[in-house]
Amino acid sequence: AQSVTQPDIHITVSEGASLELRCNYSYGATPYLFWYVQSPGQGLQLLLKYFSGDTLVQGIKGFEAEFKRSQSSFNLRKPSVHWSDAAEYFCAVGPQGGNKLTFGTGTQLKVEL
Amino acid sequence: GAGVSQSPSNKVTEKGKDVELRCDPISGHTALYWYRQSLGQGLEFLIYFQGNSAPDKSGLPSDRFSAERTGGSVSTLTIQRTQQEDSAVYLCASSSGATNTGELFFGEGSRLTVL
Numbered sequence: 589a590q591s592v593t594q595p596d597i598h599i600t601v602s603e604g605a606s607l608e609l610r611c612n613y614s615y616g617a618t619p620y621l622f623w624y625v626q627s628p629g630q631g632l633q634l635l636l637k638y639f640s641g642d643t644l645v646q647g648i649k650g651f652e653a654e655f656k657r658s659q660s661s662f663n664l665r666k667p668s669v670h671w672s673d674a675a676e677y678f679c680a681v682g683p684q685g686g687n688k689l690t691f692g693t694g695t696q697l698k699v700e701l
Numbered sequence: 702g703a704g705v706s707q708s709p710s711n712k713v714t715e716k717g718k719d720v721e722l723r724c725d726p727i728s729g730h731t732a733l734y735w736y737r738q739s740l741g742q743g744l745e746f747l748i749y750f751q752g753n754s755a756p757d758k759s760g761l762p763s764d765r766f767s768a769e770r771t772g773g774s775v776s777t778l779t780i781q782r783t784q785q786e787d788s789a790v791y792l793c794a795s796s797s798g799a800t801n802t803g804e805l806f807f808g809e810g811s812r813l814t815v816l
Contacts, residue, residue, distance in 0.1 A: 629809065630809060632805075637804065678743065680744075689805060691743045692743055
């Protein structure tokens with residue numbers, strides 16, 4: 589069965605600092621990988637996705653993520669965090685050719701001014 | 702519509718009552734999903750529709766939960782005899798159904814509180 593682990597429940601960073609959110613997955617084949625963001629009172633919005641090819645993917649709002657097959661990881665990064673990035677971030681895995689996604693438990697990001 | 706629409710946005714009910722939650726997906730999206738978001742639990746898959754049929758309902762937690770979709774569009778999630786553990790945010794998502802995109806578009810959710 590597929591699963592996603594986000595080991596950090598809460599992370600606090602200062603505005604302007606760099607950010608890395610961790611995601612590890614368990615899946616029997618090469619998965620589709622996603623990062624979603626949920627701002628308070630909002631639905632989830634797709635930040636970026638990996639299907640194949642270049643293992644470093646760029647997303648919206650200056651985010652990027654790197655797929656590392658050997659580590660079963662898909663960590664999310666941003667070089668300089670803005671106060672508006674405060675939100676909850678979810679990593680998800682899905683099967684190739686399918687749409688059913690399995691989500692991690694999320695990482696709550698707080699940005700200190 | 703422009704996005705996925707869910708109603709009601711908030712629902713408070715008494716234990717034992719039935720509730721219905723509605724989802725109106727993006728026009729033309731053939732796939733529709735229900736997820737449940739509980740505090741600290743992430744998103745829990747409930748059911749998936751392709752058109753009006755539900756090829757995967759493996760996440761429905763009990764027979765008190767049911768869902769239907771009509772006209773390949775609107776979906777209703779029904780919870781019978783609600784229990785306090787049903788309190789959560791119920792999220793609906795839709796996608797184009799194409800097998801090479803994977804992107805789900807989410808509504809803002811229906812927050813259910815069972816007293």
